[in-house]
Amino acid sequence: MKKKQKITLYRIIITAVMLVVLQFLPITGIPRLIAYLAAYLVIGYDILRKAGKGILNGRAFDENFLMALATLGAFFLAIWTKSGDYLEGIAVMLFYQIGELFQSYAVGKSRKNISALMDIRPDYANIEKDGKLEQVDPDEVAVGSIIVVQPGEKVPLDGVVESGNASLNTSALTGESLPRDVKEGDEIISGCINLNGVLKIRTTKEFGESTVSKILDLVENASSRKSRSEAFISRFAKIYTPAVCISAVLLGIAVPLLRMAFGMDAAWVDWIYRALTFLVVSCPCALVISIPLSFFAGIGGASHEGVLIKGSNYLEALSDAKIVVFDKTGTLTQGVFEVTAVHHNTMDEAKLLEYAALAECASSHPISKSLQKAYGKEIDRSRVTDIEEVSGKGITAKVDGHEVLAGNAKLMALHNIPYNDCHSVGTIIHMSIDGEYAGHIVISDVIKPHSKEAIQKLKHAGVEKTVMLTGDAKRVADQVAKELGIDEVRSELLPGDKVNEVEKLIQNKPKKANLAFVGDGINDAPVLTRADIGIAMGAMGSDAAIEAADVVLMDDDPMQIAKAIKISRKCIGIVKQNIVFSLIVKFGCLALTAFGLANMWAAIFADVGVMIIAVLNAIRALKYKK
């Protein structure tokens, strides 16, 4: 607890004790009034002071002023009616202060909790000096320095592993619990925790430019971009207090006057009491506090799951996402080519692959790379001679003295070799050895393991339409879409066409639905910007993607998209619950008071109670259930 909070707590305790003692003290008349006034001043002096300042500054509708007016009013009524019941005014002040204390404590606590969730800021970096490790501030480490990260330590700066290998825990960044292995030459990003080996890292970025700094900056500033709900509440708060005050004046003065005009008993005391009770619920605090708290907790909780949301407004927009548009390559598929089938003739499958890999050994084309990867063994280049690349067709080479052709149908046709067409989808490499057709190898982009499940989860999360955009051939695109259960496909698109397609989809969508575009952020920045919500995935370390997107998924697992939408739905749900609940209680309380069914005690309990419940509800946004 802060000092200010402690003082308030002491004041609350002292007042409570005083009130209890006063109940048993047999004093009456003026001494009794003075004793109660003393208790009132202990609990309410700061409110009175602020109320006075507010009036001097020309702000009559200030909640402190209204609170002071309500409680002092209660005192005067007690004196006027000679009832001697001074307890009410003090109790209202007491519960008001308890509410304020709870609120400031709860907010402070959740602020701390959320910061702890994002505890990725490294405290130091180890630099080797004269054979000894020295701890320095990460800010002071220059680009290109060698830093040492020991087991259990956080990687403080982005860099490349110079020596050593280790498993890294990236869960604070990506929400992914499986450790990631790194070895010499691998890129490494700050914020990961080294689980076992000792790593020497050559830094490639300054601390300010490092992934950790970027993420922290992004999350901290996210709640500054305010949502529509927040704007609504601050507008509402502006009208609410004056409106309640005017109603109070009407109730306390106009109603008795009217009653007099109609020849009834004015019942001034009764109506003024009701008016004062109105003032007790005039503070819009419960509403105003719970909304930013919910968003803050929601954004904090999401970032803990590896979903960075760049603003409360985007969190809100994401919850209305009804159409999700995917880029195919790198989003739903790995974006890496892999050998998916070998259709051989007479030759052994492994042998065919070996010949293909050897023939293609000189090329750095992704397709050649994937052949070499599928072969999996060291390539002995001395076995290959006379390599010749036939542009746009393939490669001819001599492997172990055999004439090998590896390429597309055109290459086969060129050499008059009869070949079998393949029904599989992907790039087909036909092979011939010594002029004989030997079969073909199918290479295609592989669908990510969770893509299908991710699409299903999206549907469960309430997404109505999924669309896939790709530059790939129609046949490939259609097959991927069918396999994943995607509703619509637009294939054979040039990069510029993607923006147009998204544009068209946005024009045709229902008004309240939002369109989210998911890409890997590499060359779809314009589309990310154009969509209602741009989601970039697998963005660890990619500055361009973090820049262009509204939501950044640290992992490249498509399941994260559904997770992001679910988190946003939950958070917005809480916001709505709080708004509706607080309004119902407040207006209900006002109505009951107007009809004389609620007294000041009920009003203050309703006011403080609703605030406590709203705050507790808001904190729920922090947790995401898997």
Place this chain on the structure above:
Amino acid sequence: MKKTYSIEVDCANCANLMEEATKKTAGVANATVNFMTQKMIVEFEDGQDAKAVMKNVLKACKKVEPDCEIEL
């Protein structure tokens, strides 16, 4: 020009009022008060001296919430 200041404010509604007051101060193009992170982001109009403007901002904020603080 944008600058971020640390602030101290206890109630969320007061934070909103401070934001309003800051926006209305001469020399301020736009302002956001983030209650949760206790930060104030002020965007100044071109050619304004941030220090001089912030003095007025503090004055305006003190008027709506006497208990607030802005670390200048």
